[in-house]
Amino acid sequence: MxxxxxxxxxxxxxxxxxxxxxxxxxxxxxxxxxxxxxxxxxxxxxxxxxxxxxxxxxxxxxxxxxxxxxxxxxxxxxxxxxxxxxxxxxxxxxxxxxxxxVPEQEGVRRTPPQPGLLEKTGLLAIAAWDETIDILAFIGEATVGFVRFLFGRAHYRRVDLFLLIQECGANALPIVSLISFLVGMILAFVGSVQLAKYGAQNYISDMVGLGMSREMGALMTAIIMTGRTGAAFAAQLGSMQVNDEIDALKTMGFSEIEFLVVPRMLALILMMPLLCVYADLMGMAGGSLVGFGLYDISILEYSQHILARLRFQDFAVGVGKSVIFGVLVAISGCMRGMQCGRSSQDVGMAATSAVVTGIVMIVCADAVMTLIVISMKW
Amino acid sequence: MGEPHITVTDLTMAYGDMVIQRDMNFTVNRGDIFIVMGGSGCGKSTLLRHMIGLKQPAKGSIFYQNLSFWDASPKQRRRLMMKMGVSYQSGALFSSMTLAENIALPLSAFTKLKRHEIREIVSLKLALVGLAGFEGYYPAEISGGMQKRAGLARAMALDPDILFFDEPSAGLDPISSRLLDDLILNLRDNLGETIVVVTHELPSIFAIGNNSVFLDGESKTIIAQGDPKTLLAECEIPKVKQFLTRGSSRNDDKLASGATKA
The missing domain is CATH 3.30.750.24 (STAS domain)
Incomplete structure (x- = not known):
């Protein structure tokens, strides 16, 4: 002063x-x-x-x-x-x-506990066990809710469902296009360098077609949707938790699973296969660009190769996977949102954790499904 | 005390084309407990947002002493805002910080105080609002009334000249609300602060206010101002009378205590 x-x-x-x-x-x-x-x-x-x-x-x-x-x-x-x-x-x-x-009340003041190494290990183990139980319980509840939906007994707002379908379907097209087109190009580019050594560059189309339809289309769509939609679900349900909106739903007699989780799951189950097929085609288009640009393979030749090589099963495998991935994205997003605490920081953590959980579950599930598919010789 | 502290001249508030209130003129003197009252949706909170610098007036100015807030340089404006403390309706505490961290935030950012000095000021402020010992709690772990008081402790962190309250007693039980009124009176009496309160709680209005404006939602302007007690006794405008007697427009004296009905 x-x-x-x-x-x-x-x-x-x-x-x-x-x-x-x-x-x-x-x-x-x-x-x-x-x-x-x-x-x-x-x-x-x-x-x-x-x-x-x-x-x-x-x-x-x-x-x-x-x-x-x-x-x-x-x-x-x-x-x-x-x-x-x-x-x-x-x-x-x-x-x-x-x-x-107002004198300080006795017992109000707290000192944060400082656990030792052993205690920390124990706490982590307990937390991991609780987490497993939570995931299983949530999957169980979601299944019950979904079955009720199939019998037409679930309460939800139809307009919400359509908005969600739009959000996870049409609105996701630009990013899915970009990523799968580029992934197709990368597949073609990396593979063609090897194939060209044996003069087999004509097989680029087979490789890209198989890779996209059986594996990459579904996997890339799932990862995009985890980051895009799974995180959004977690943040949305999390902030509803913070604002007591979920409590309000419960007290009105709605089941939060039927009202919030089932429509989201359904929207993803319906849209993921479509996005997956779309991503497959975009990836093949990306591959054809590389074939045309680097090895003078005409678009006609490229597509004829693909048509001759790809079977219906190849697409079916990818689409089947994408349905499972849709369920996993919905479950990880909604579960983390419902488990969200009551502060703004918790909402951020819920979104992060939804993406991490989602990607881990997707990659693990993909490994298992690929093994099954190969051993069944589909 | 007594000199004009906040002067509002020809203030018109609007959201886009929708005018909320127009041609507002009033003066808040140093040491006043100034009440902004009126029915729901008449623009009380909007007026508060204009006074604390969150929203720019469509027309008119707000003077702090002789400095027009919206004509001042950004630096002067920041200075002015640091001299204001705002207690928001729902507390507006940062939910990811403990109460102590909430209160320490402005202290560590805007003063050169050392860490232990900040800790002591934080404890003092919490003790002042009756929350001694709650330093380590997160906002979600305490009740709504306590959150509100903690919000007030944060508003007082920098020893502001002017304290603004948005609906301080909304959602509080009558006793907590009364304690908060006493606290507001105490702050004014002991620190000589100017206090602006947005409220429609009649008991509070009469207990603490010594000056007020009444905003009318229909005519979109101030229709009465002055000491609320004088307004109750003398004001002949039916709307004001009705508001201050809780809905009855008759002139009985039993209605003066109408706030205790229901």
Missing amino acids: SASDTKPSLSSRELPDRRLEIVLSGDWNADSARPSTSEILAKLNPSWAEIGFDTTGLGQWDSLLLTVLKEIGDQCQLKGIKVNRSGLPDGVRGMLQLADA
């Missing part, structure tokens, strides 16, 4: 009758350095009968002064010294009274 400010100072003066007077002077505000209280605090011992204050030299004051006075007051209380506040300005006295008005 202005230059005329005087520094805050704190000293003490001994008076007769075992009285100690604390002298406060200068301007006490947040801009000034706080004088040390250690000297005064050291002086406080039960031999004093009373502490008084002299504030004739005191200028401005704010919370800084109050904290010092409170520190001194608390110390005096501890040592059993009487504090006479009559020497303080009215405002200071009033604020101190206010601060003392």
Whole structure:
């Protein structure tokens, strides 16, 4: 502040009758350095009968002064010294009274626990077990909800379902197009370098076609949808949790699974196969561009190769996988959203965790399904 | 005390083309507890948002002492805003921080205080609002009334000159609401702060207010101003009378205590 400010100072003066007077002077505000209280605090011992204050030299004051006075007051209380506040300005006295008005309740203050290594390991193990139970329970509930839906007994808003279908279907087309087109190009490019060594560049189309339809189309769509839609589901349900909206649904008698989870699952189950086929075709288009650009394979030749080589089963395998992936994306997104805590940070964590859970589940499921498909010779 | 602290001249508030209130003129003096009242949807909270600098007026100005808020430089404006404390309707605490971290945030950002000094100020502010010992709690772990008081503690963190309250007693039980009123009076009496309260709680209005404006949603302007108690006794405008007597327009004195009905 202005230059005329005087520094805050704190000293003490001994008076007769075992009285100690604390002298406060200068301007006490947040801009000034706080004088040390250690000297005064050291002086406080039960031999004093009373502490008084002299504030004739005191200028401005704010919370800084109050904290010092409170520190001194608390110390005096501890040592059993009487504090006479009559020497303080009215405002200071009033604020101190206010601060003392509601004494701290016993047992309110908490010290964060600091578990040891063994305890931490144990806690982690328990958490992992609980997590497994949670996932299984959620899958179970979702299945029950879905069965109720199939029998037409689930309560949900049809308009929500259509909006969700639009959101996970048509609105996802641009990003799915871009990614699968590029993935098709990459497949073709990487593969053709090897194939060309044996003069087999004509087989680019077979490779891209098989790769996209059996594996990459479904997998890439699933990963895009986890990042795009799974995270959105988790964030949306999470903030509904924060706003008590899910509680409101429950008290109105709706099942949150039927109302929120089943439509989302359904939308993804319906849209993922379509997106997957679309991604397959986009990927093949990407491959044809590489074939045409690098090896002069005409579009006609490329597509004839694909038509001759690809069987219906190849598409069916990819589409089948994509249905399972749709369920997994919906489950991971909705589950993390429903488990969300009640702070804004929890919403962020729910979205992150939905993506992580989703991708882990998708890749694991893909590995298992690929094994099954190969061993069945489909 | 007594000198004009906030002066609002010809203020018109609008969202796009929709005018909320027009031609508002009033003065809040230093040390006033100034009540902004009116029915639901008349623009009370919007007026508050204009005064604390969240929304720019469509027309007119708001002066803090002699400085027009919206004509000031961004730096002056930031300075002014640091001298205001706002207690929001729902507390508006940062849910991912503990109460102590919530209150410490402005202190660590805008002052040169050391860490232990901040800790002591935080404890003091919490003690002032009756929450001693709750430093380590997250907002979700305490009740709505406590959240509101913690929000007030955060509003007071920087020792503001002016405190704004948006519906301080909404959602509080009568006793907590009364305690909050006492706290507001205490802050004014002890610190000489100017306090602006947006509310429609009649008991609070009469208990703490010494100046007020009454916003009318239909005519879209201020239709009465002054000490709420004087308004109750003397104002002849039916709408104001009805509001202050809780719905009855008759002139009985039993209605003066109408706030205790129902």
